[in-house]
Amino acid sequence: MALMGVVSVFAQDGGELRFCLRSEPKTFNPLLVEDEASETIRYLTGGVLVRVNRVTLKAEPELAASWKVFEGGKRIRFKLREGLKYSDGTPFSAADVAYTMEQLMDPALHSSTGDAFRSAEGKLVAQVISLSVVEISFPAPVANLVNLFDTVAILSAKSPQKEMAVLGPFYMAERKAGSYLLLKRNPNYWKKDAAGKQLPYLDSVRIDIEQNPEIEALRFQRGEVHLINTVSPAIFEKLSADNASVRDAGASTDTEQLWFNQVPGSPLPAYKKAWFTSTNFRRAVSEAINRGDLARIVYRGHAVPAIGIISPSNKFWFNSGLKPHPYDTASALRRLQQDGFRLQGDTLRDRAGNAVEFSIVTNAGNRTRESMATMIQQDLRKIGIKVNVVTLDFNSLLERMTQSYNYEACLLGFQNAELDPNSQMAVWLSSADNHQWNPKQTSPATAWEGEIDKLMRAQAASGDEHKRKQYWDRVQQIAWEQEPFIYLINKDALVAIAPAVKNAAPSVFRPQTYWNVETLALTQAH
Amino acid sequence: MLRFWGWALLRLAAVMLMASFAGAMLMRVAPGFSSDDQELNSGLSAQSIQAIRTAHMADANVPRFYAQYLVSLVKGDLGTSRSLNQPVKDLLRERLPVTLANLAFALAVGWLLGLVLAVAAQTWNVRALTFLANGLSGTFISTPAAALALVFLLLRWPPAFAAALLVFPKIYRYTQNLLQQSCEMPHVLTARAKGAGPWRVMAWHVAPVALPQLIALVGVSVSIGIGVLLPIEVVSDVAGIGQLAWHAAQSRDLPLLVNLTMVVTFMTVCATLISDAAQRGFTRSNA
Numbered sequence: 001m002a003l004m005g006v007v008s009v010f011a012q013d014g015g016e017l018r019f020c021l022r023s024e025p026k027t028f029n030p031l032l033v034e035d036e037a038s039e040t041i042r043y044l045t046g047g048v049l050v051r052v053n054r055v056t057l058k059a060e061p062e063l064a065a066s067w068k069v070f071e072g073g074k075r076i077r078f079k080l081r082e083g084l085k086y087s088d089g090t091p092f093s094a095a096d097v098a099y100t101m102e103q104l105m106d107p108a109l110h111s112s113t114g115d116a117f118r119s120a121e122g123k124l125v126a127q128v129i130s131l132s133v134v135e136i137s138f139p140a141p142v143a144n145l146v147n148l149f150d151t152v153a154i155l156s157a158k159s160p161q162k163e164m165a166v167l168g169p170f171y172m173a174e175r176k177a178g179s180y181l182l183l184k185r186n187p188n189y190w191k192k193d194a195a196g197k198q199l200p201y202l203d204s205v206r207i208d209i210e211q212n213p214e215i216e217a218l219r220f221q222r223g224e225v226h227l228i229n230t231v232s233p234a235i236f237e238k239l240s241a242d243n244a245s246v247r248d249a250g251a252s253t254d255t256e257q258l259w260f261n262q263v264p265g266s267p268l269p270a271y272k273k274a275w276f277t278s279t280n281f282r283r284a285v286s287e288a289i290n291r292g293d294l295a296r297i298v299y300r301g302h303a304v305p306a307i308g309i310i311s312p313s314n315k316f317w318f319n320s321g322l323k324p325h326p327y328d329t330a331s332a333l334r335r336l337q338q339d340g341f342r343l344q345g346d347t348l349r350d351r352a353g354n355a356v357e358f359s360i361v362t363n364a365g366n367r368t369r370e371s372m373a374t375m376i377q378q379d380l381r382k383i384g385i386k387v388n389v390v391t392l393d394f395n396s397l398l399e400r401m402t403q404s405y406n407y408e409a410c411l412l413g414f415q416n417a418e419l420d421p422n423s424q425m426a427v428w429l430s431s432a433d434n435h436q437w438n439p440k441q442t443s444p445a446t447a448w449e450g451e452i453d454k455l456m457r458a459q460a461a462s463g464d465e466h467k468r469k470q471y472w473d474r475v476q477q478i479a480w481e482q483e484p485f486i487y488l489i490n491k492d493a494l495v496a497i498a499p500a501v502k503n504a505a506p507s508v509f510r511p512q513t514y515w516n517v518e519t520l521a522l523t524q525a526h
Numbered sequence: 527m528l529r530f531w532g533w534a535l536l537r538l539a540a541v542m543l544m545a546s547f548a549g550a551m552l553m554r555v556a557p558g559f560s561s562d563d564q565e566l567n568s569g570l571s572a573q574s575i576q577a578i579r580t581a582h583m584a585d586a587n588v589p590r591f592y593a594q595y596l597v598s599l600v601k602g603d604l605g606t607s608r609s610l611n612q613p614v615k616d617l618l619r620e621r622l623p624v625t626l627a628n629l630a631f632a633l634a635v636g637w638l639l640g641l642v643l644a645v646a647a648q649t650w651n652v653r654a655l656t657f658l659a660n661g662l663s664g665t666f667i668s669t670p671a672a673a674l675a676l677v678f679l680l681l682r683w684p685p686a687f688a689a690a691l692l693v694f695p696k697i698y699r700y701t702q703n704l705l706q707q708s709c710e711m712p713h714v715l716t717a718r719a720k721g722a723g724p725w726r727v728m729a730w731h732v733a734p735v736a737l738p739q740l741i742a743l744v745g746v747s748v749s750i751g752i753g754v755l756l757p758i759e760v761v762s763d764v765a766g767i768g769q770l771a772w773h774a775a776q777s778r779d780l781p782l783l784v785n786l787t788m789v790v791t792f793m794t795v796c797a798t799l800i801s802d803a804a805q806r807g808f809t810r811s812n813a
Contacts, residue, residue: 026611034564110577112569177612177620178765210763215679395558395778402565418569426568433575434568 014203015522017501019227019514020210020219024178029163030153031104031111043511044183044205046153047167049078049097050146054507054515057316057419059146063092063154063167063190072463073141080132085188087171090159094134098126099157101136113151116423117142119460141463144420169200169518181207191518200518220496226522227504227513228496232368233300236494249493249506251304251313253416256372257485258285258360258409262438264445266405271354276408280339282483284332286325288383289376295489298371302494306487308480313490313508314419317469319476325483332383348384357386358408361400364391372488373411401436410436413491417510421459421472428456428475437484448478499523530806534799542791547592549787550780554588559778582608585780595784604785609777614785617770622789625759625766629751632689637747639690640697648705648732649724659702663695671754675761685762692754693747700743701736708735738805745801749794 025038030046033039049064061067064078084092104114105124117124122139129135142148159165164172169191170183183205191199208225210216217235219225221242231239231246239246260276261268268276275281291305307325310318333343340351348356360376362369370391377387392400400407416423426432430441430449444450452475459471479485493508502521506512514520553559564570564578585591585608598605604614643659666674671692678688705728708714714731722731759768767786774782 024610026609034567034570107573110570110574112567112574115571115574116569118571176765177617178769209765212761212763215763218680393558393776394563395561395776397558398561398563398565399558402561414568423568426570426572431572433572434566 013201013521016204016206017202017227017514017517017520017522018206018208018225019229020208020216020225021181022209022211022213024209025181028172030155031100031109031113031163033151034112040207040511041172041181041183042151042153043168044170044514044517045166045168045172045186047084047092048151048153049080049149052147052150054509054512055505057509059150063097064149067146069145071141073138073143073145075135075137076145077129077133077135080134081190082132084167084190086156086159086161086165086167087186087188088159088161088165089188090156090161090165092154092156092167093131094128095131096154096157097134097136098128100152100155101126103155104152116148116151116418117145119143141461143422143460143462143468147420170205173204178209180209183207189518193519201521202517205517217496220498223498223500226498226501229510229512229514231494231496233298233302233491233494234367236302236496237300239496245499246494246496247506248302249495249508249512251311251490252493252508253311253314253419254413254491255306255309255311255416255485256369256411256413256488256491257306258289258376258411258488259437259485260285260358260409261405261407262445262484263405264438268408271350271352272358272408275350275356275358278339279482280335281341282486283325284335284383285380285385286483286486287328287332287335288385289379289486289488290327291324291488292327293379294372294375298368298375299489299491302492303489304492306490308476308487309424309485310421310476311416311490314416317419317421317472319473319480321473322476322480325480329382336383343384346381346384347386355386356384357388359388359390360409360411361390361392361397361407362411363394363397365393368491369411369413376411402433402439415510419509421456421468421475425456425460428452428479446482448482452478530803534803538792538795538799541795542788545791546784546787547588550588550592550784553775553778553780553783554586556778559780560586561778591780592784595781605781607774607779607782609773609779609782614782617782618767618785618789621765621767621770624764625755625768628686628689628759628764628766629748629755631684631686632693632751632755633747635687635690636693636751637697639694640701644698644701644705645728647702648709649728659698663698666691667695667699671757672761675758679762685758685764686755688762689751689755689758693751696750697743697747701740704736704739705732708732711735738808741801741805741808743801744804745794745798748797752790752794 021037021040023035023037025041026035027033027038028041030042033042047063049062050059050067051062052058053060063080063084065081066079068077070076078097080094080097086092101124103109104111105117117138119138119142120140125137127135154167155163156165166186169186169189171186172181173184174182185200185203189199193199210219213232213235216225216228217239220228221239236246260282262277264273266273295301295303295305305324307322308319312318336348341348341356350356360373362373373389377389380387401410426434429435430444430453433439435441438445444453455471455475459468462468493506493512495506495513497504497506497513500523502523503516503519504513505516507515560582562578562582565575595605604618606613607617610617647656647659669692674688674692675685678685709732714727717727717731756768756771758764759766760772763769767789770782771786774786
């Protein structure tokens, strides 16, 4: 609200904000959103009960004026704002919330938004208590329940326009496939600024589909687009040199990591499987990688060496007791010696005399990742390990990671849009599909994975945030010690915002530049 | 004539079927066909990931997929794009006109440039003009389509013009060779010896000889035009079928790719058939 108060001092009403998306949205149904482009449309058009402020990270009331959580997250009651209407004029009521939740939790829908609420087997009950009060009950407590509603855009149960009738600041007005999307100001949007003026200030948002980030940067320089949400370090430096308005919002929650294939049934030779399942081997590799150089050279200073699962920017959930892994080749060699490895000339050999050599696969076309792989190759050479870098197109890489398991080490990054540890269940449970180094285990392959399983389940079942933090801290500690993922860097959130855009307050969390789109404004010339 | 068109249609259908089936087979054996990037979405439950995989593998048996596709095709249903989650019919309806307009522009300008320069070089026989025309065609024939598209993007020039410049050298070189050969024919030499002017020789003696072969080149130039337009659309972010084909290949989108193969094959084979028919008609009327 304080932000809204200063808006009209500088801003002119109206105008069209322009930015680009890498691909077309796969769906306009907010319940089925999986890709980033669809998520953007949902964010700009969907009305949600609560919105997580991307700066304070606190849930703020939106369509719900207030809420109350019962039984540690098993039940939640929302008191809704009254007199609101969808973009097509259909009135909004508690029945719409109940309808949306029932649709969302339909098991046949296979929605990741819905899956986040699925804490146990059983059905959700959405009870309309009055026109403006609705209560939702889950079969078991849901961790981080309130914040999960940030991604649930409320559909209309009655509107003939179905999901195209929206409660957010904009509605979809026009679309040219593969070219652009035009969102126009929702005339029925409920929110007003401190001066009582209806939001949003912008008349429209034009989103161009632009696959090439370099062309996007060129268009930004020409003034054809106003915002870039994710700028690569190389483009950031180039735009900085040209005095363009780029900003480093600080370390993001995204991680870049390397991991070894530990799948017992993979088509790798037994001696390599033995290397990769050895904690000493993984930690030695970790210690031999100069993360500081990766951040300084590959990311041109716009990244910080990673410590573990959680980025320090996720202040609440980060385990501050953990320290960065040191860059120490002597210590790395000592660890390797403990496992019977020895340096013969400039080649590291295992107990059986096999020269230590492996391939790192990564996705082709990602220049920063390719550069990182090359630097890791040089670092590991110093301890006698020969690394081959293989780049594959993403689908081929995915097939190797998830089906054939025909790879030795993989370098990839994860986007951690959700801050809560519950969003990492599918990664850290040993039975999970995304437990990348050894997925879908019938029982935990190691004792430490078994301990992580217990801790993850315990944090998911607890309604006490401090207890959850303790469990999650321990998970971070185990991951730090065992290094199934060798976390490399946390890249900074680099954004570009044209001087014409007023009231921008970039965040490290998605959507970095337009999270406060309703209060963004443009100067008159634009 | 009826027999010609009967055979032509049969040939068209056979080539379309073979090309699209071959495209489907190649896509099926390409690495990464059975994977979907949604599998890495940590927000999805195991059941949802399994459902994605099952849906993905529905197209794994290519002969069965293709048979079902043909049955649907007869009913006017082109299927749904797996990666864009939209009916293929809608995607083609939105994007095909863009590509066709660019193709028409590229061919018109490419042909105009090629013909004008070839005829001028042959008629006036000025060394500087020939040098200029050869230099231009040499430059553009050796320029990769994507590189030229990038230059045009930086200069904010229309991408279709880049395609035209890449079509032009082929038209120019073929036409120039053809005109040169025609100019050396006895009746042309006789006309010149009798004092006919260069434009009269070109219009009355050279053009009638060269025209049937130039008509044949029209069909080929459509294939050339499509070939250069596809990468240009990708680089320049033109929302045509080139961009769509690139996307289909990258995301292993079988229904989309099969339909695009059908469309491109239809366009190229039709152009060839029409130019063949025109050539036959022209030759017959001359005879």
